[in-house]
Amino acid sequence: MSAEESTAHANEAGGQTSQFLTFTLAGEEYGVDILKVQEIKGYVATTRVPNSPPEVVGVLNLRGTIVPIIDLRTKFGLEAIAYDAFAAIVVVVVENQIKGMVVDRVSEVVSIPKADIQPPADCGSTASARAVSGMAQVGDKLVTLLDVEAILLGQGEPAALSA
């Protein structure tokens, strides 16, 4: 099912829907609330910031604003890869702070009816429970919906999301 179809499906259902930007990370599909996303840009080299947590790959000049860039793979304890031409930076605004997240590739924008969002699977890890706000089946893909605030503002340990 494509994005259009899922939108149509949502309209048929008549319930409330939310839009999510989906992207892939190590073959898995993730989604973030589109209202938190400011923009998407291709991956460009960043400036390393010393004495920072490992997931902070560096800072970037975003039209005059210094924006920290967080590698979601590192954050989630996934294997690091070389960024290719598909790698993208999803720039989000959380609590008035602008931050960028590096993802493998950006997929699409999908509308998901609220009713279709299931609570996160209980994996026993509190860290992952905090990072995931829900799961939803979109077509044949299972999308893990992320809570960007919890990920980007939460201090410390990798969220260990490896599926």
Added chain:
Amino acid sequence: MNIDISAFQQAFFDEAADLIADFETNLLSLEDHPDSEELLNTIFRCAHSIKGGSATFGFPAIAKFTHSLETLLDQVRDHKVILTPELTALLFEALDQVRQLFAVAKGEAADAADDADLIRRLESAAVGGVAAAVPAKAKPDEGWGVWSVAKRYRMHIAPGADVLRKGADPMLLLSGLADEADILSIRCDESRLPTLEALDPETCYLAWDLELVSDREPGALLEAFDFIAEESEITIVEIEAEAQAPTAVEAASGPRSSGEQTVAVAKPEAATLRVSADKLDRLINLVGEMVINQSMLSEATQNFTTAKLPRLLEAVASMERASRELQERAMAIRLVPIRQAFARFPRLVRDFAASSGKQIELKTSGDETELDRTMIEAIADPLMHLVRNSMDHGLETTEERIAAGKPAEGSLWLRALQEGGNIIIEVADDGRGLDRDRILKKARERGLLAGDAPEPSNDTIYAYIFEPGFSTAAEVTDISGRGVGMDIVRRSLQAVNGAIGLTTTPGQGTCIRIRLPLTMAILEGLSLSVGNEVYVVALTSIVESIQPRSQDVHLLSGRDEVVSVRGEVLPLVRLHAIFGSEPNVTDPSQGLLVILENDGRKAALLVDELIGQSQVVIKSIEANHRKVDGIAGATILGDGRVALILDVSQLLRMNAGLTASAA
């Protein structure tokens, strides 16, 4: 009054602060020139404006107090009261009370001292003078002091047709008037009201005639209408006086000239900046120039052919010039003369001299030097501290001075000057100077210097007084002067990227030198590289850059790397080690050492290469990220990349920490 007015209160506070400062400056001059009519008039005008403003903006306590002050000043101005030193002292006391009242009004202080006694003394001073100079005929009181003299007024208010469109609400103003006066009768004049078809709901057609009783002067009542005064017809006539000579006061003749109210539109809690109209005009002209440049550029690039190349280049060059100037001018808006920070000192010195019995002459220079406004605020307290220290500990008593063969009157200098991208402020005295041996002894006692360590240079010794805890020791302050909270002074200056140092000569005096960046937003920086990373260091903290010989680098006790630079031994800081970078150079004799200095502490920073010097715009990392150790901020290089700006003072401390933890 109403919300309408509260939006302007901040502007009033700013203005009042200026007026109070003027009052004080002129009162100080008046002490030396008691006959000057001009000074007296200025002081009177200040008091009058404060009174008028505070009544308008709803601070009756201030208005009441300044009224009695004004009455007294009026008597002095009319030569009915002679200006004596006692009277001057009373005026100073009154001025402090006004300040206190403003602090309460702004919510900075909880409560002001009860001023009933002070008002009584001001009033009796005024009346006493009258009795002595002009027998019996006391001037009729204008109102505040004696409440029974309320007068009846007839007022006509015809707001201009446009006032509604400008956001004024006559209803609010009238209800505000009711706060100031008892309205006996009010009649609405509807004669200008058109038929319903012709009525424009945004036009004001109404006018009012009212009769009221108030103890205020007509001028004070009119001030409530200041905001619509220009386009409106507002008159006020005292009814008793009407029969003889109508004393109509024009609304526009309020104490504040409209030119002074430049930047008054701000929310009450927002900090406001009073910018001279001149600076603003130049800025606007420049923006106009930019727009023209922009159209030149568009024109040159449209249907571009090589023939247009010279015009394109010219347009780009002119755009470049305009944008650079625009940046400078925009920065200049934040700059204010340092006079504002210096203004409080004549009074401080006067009061201190009076209470201590020392004779002190304060000499200021470079009052016009401009500094970022936030900087002025940041240095106010440290400066105060330094001046107090100089007077209290630096300068000797008159007897000591005479005994030492010096002029009886001690001198205190406050100097400001611009030096490159820095502002230098010096607080100097011709007092006894610092006691070097005493400080050295104290430093050894406190463990700042190992007991057996060789005696460091004089500069290092004197720098100890900026160490925390060093200063509070009573014996040091007694013997050598200086010290209470010098570390606090240093820290507050560091917070604004400033540095402090001193020179002293025993028996001849001490000079404390503060170095501040011109603005907080732009930094003169040196970019340097470590591996493929680029960092920027503020030029103000760089002494020099050298390439050491390998025999100059030593390992102290097998762990602390030091380098000897022309006999001076400095700790060697490897930037790559602190930041975990991959350097191209690890051998100091192959790389470059940048000698850094911050508040008397020096170190040599090992880097790969120096890239160049440039002005960089400081951007915050903390805004979107967090504070990073050793990093003061970031900047954007010409190619759009981000370079980090080193926090030198923290780096030096971090290095000290590394060395300590390695031990």
